Amino acid sequence: MTTDFTLEELQSATRNHGMPLEALAYTTTPVGMHYVLTHFDTPRVDPEAWRLEVDGRVARALCLSLEEVRSRPRVSQQVTLECAGNGRARLTPRPRSQPWLDEAVGTGEWTGTPLGPLLQEAGLLDEAREVLFTGLDRGEQGEIVQWYQRALSAADSLRPEVLLAYEMNGVPLPPQHGFPLRLIVPGWYGMTQVKWLHRITVLDQPFWGYQQNVFYRIARDEDDPGVQLTRMYPRALMVPPGIPVFETRERLLSLGHQRLQGRAWSGWGGIIRVEVSTDAGQHWQLAALEPPAAPHAWQAWSLDWEAGEGRHELLCRATDAAGNAQPLEPQWNLKGVANNAVQRLVVQVRRDLDSSS
Numbered sequence: 001m002t003t004d005f006t007l008e009e010l011q012s013a014t015r016n017h018g019m020p021l022e023a024l025a026y027t028t029t030p031v032g033m034h035y036v037l038t039h040f041d042t043p044r045v046d047p048e049a050w051r052l053e054v055d056g057r058v059a060r061a062l063c064l065s066l067e068e069v070r071s072r073p074r075v076s077q078q079v080t081l082e083c084a085g086n087g088r089a090r091l092t093p094r095p096r097s098q099p100w101l102d103e104a105v106g107t108g109e110w111t112g113t114p115l116g117p118l119l120q121e122a123g124l125l126d127e128a129r130e131v132l133f134t135g136l137d138r139g140e141q142g143e144i145v146q147w148y149q150r151a152l153s154a155a156d157s158l159r160p161e162v163l164l165a166y167e168m169n170g171v172p173l174p175p176q177h178g179f180p181l182r183l184i185v186p187g188w189y190g191m192t193q194v195k196w197l198h199r200i201t202v203l204d205q206p207f208w209g210y211q212q213n214v215f216y217r218i219a220r221d222e223d224d225p226g227v228q229l230t231r232m233y234p235r236a237l238m239v240p241p242g243i244p245v246f247e248t249r250e251r252l253l254s255l256g257h258q259r260l261q262g263r264a265w266s267g268w269g270g271i272i273r274v275e276v277s278t279d280a281g282q283h284w285q286l287a288a289l290e291p292p293a294a295p296h297a298w299q300a301w302s303l304d305w306e307a308g309e310g311r312h313e314l315l316c317r318a319t320d321a322a323g324n325a326q327p328l329e330p331q332w333n334l335k336g337v338a339n340n341a342v343q344r345l346v347v348q349v350r351r352d353l354d355s356s357s
């Protein structure tokens with residue numbers, strides 16, 4: 001396939017990285033295999049000097065050290081994160097940003113303290129409408145020099161599952177995942193999960209910011225205000241079966257019984273159905289689907305298949321509890337976000353591939 005990727009896109013794709021799809025085999029993604037997306041530079045943070053400021057429309061501003069954050073009530077939660085740009089590289093024409101295929105996802109075991117009680121301690125004033133989260137990273141995007149910032153409504157900020165996380169998979173956050181503290185908003189796309197968090201500001205009016213109002217929207221063109229992204233739309237992915245061809249990453253499989261398996265997730269109340277096609281979408285079969293290990297973690301699915309000799313195109317698709325389904329073809333939009341078109345995988349089933357040879 002010719003795609004004419006630019007060196008800028010390659011630079012983005014090597015700085016950031018996806019989760020190798022074979023890591024779908026783990027319920028909790030090992031730290032180094034979880035995807036990474038960072039707009040600007042990864043800041044180096046001195047944990048002794050770092051403080052979390054809570055200010056704005058609050059009764060009592062707070063300034064907490066890392067020790068003070070860590071000594072608050074501690075909870076752990078398995079949460080699937082996915083970049084809103086996942087699938088972007090499959091759009092034509094391709095919006096210029098991080099060129100993800102299908103792999104911008106991972107499930108971490110996030111440990112931290114719930115945000116709600118901390119906001120209540122600061123005391124939201126009556127006029128509080130939104131809560132703004134600011135990271136320590138700064139750069140230019142869309143010709144605007146900015147700190148990485150995202151806001152949530154006051155109501156969403158007070159949801160019990162929203163965390164200030166200082167550990168991932170039982171270890172302090174690694175630098176690339178937001179050391180020493182990040183926001184975790186289960187079910188929402190990745191841009192919400194502000195890393196290197198150091199300031200929480202309660203606002204009495206809607207926040208206007210590049211990452212809120214310009215970039216993370218589904219819009220037809222520059223004049224279309226579009227809609228703001230919030231929660232993740234459903235997606236199912238398959239562990240690539242068999243063995244890969246290095247140059248093409250096509251899969252080689254031996255003849256006969258195969259167990260196709262993968263994971264599926266949605267931020268809209270979980271997955272109710274995963275279907276698999278082994279003939280390029282002509283027929284679909286219902287996969288066995290497990291409940292999630294945690295309310296906001298992905299769900300395992302599997303399907304047994306008798307593989308006949310030759311070339312096959314495998315597809316999988318998920319439907320969520322809110323009735324959202326995955327389209328067969330990508331739906332184009334200006335920023336290349338929320339492309340949850342079904343995954344397609346080409347496999348060659350061959351007689352010469354039994355495991356002893």
Ligand SMILES: Nc1nc2c(c(=O)[nH]1)N[C@H]1C(S)=C(S)[C@@H](COP(=O)(O)O)O[C@H]1N2
Pocket residue numbers: 034035036037038039040081082083084134135136137148176177178189190191192193194195196197
């Ligand atoms: N401060 C800050 N937070 C950030 C970002 C960033 O560039 N700066 N990127 C966001 C985006 S777009 C995504 S998809 C997730 C990625 O989180 P991860 O790298 O831990 O997987 O972090 C979000 N939080």
Ligand SMILES: [Mo]
Pocket residue numbers: 037082083084085190191
């Ligand atoms: Mo993202």
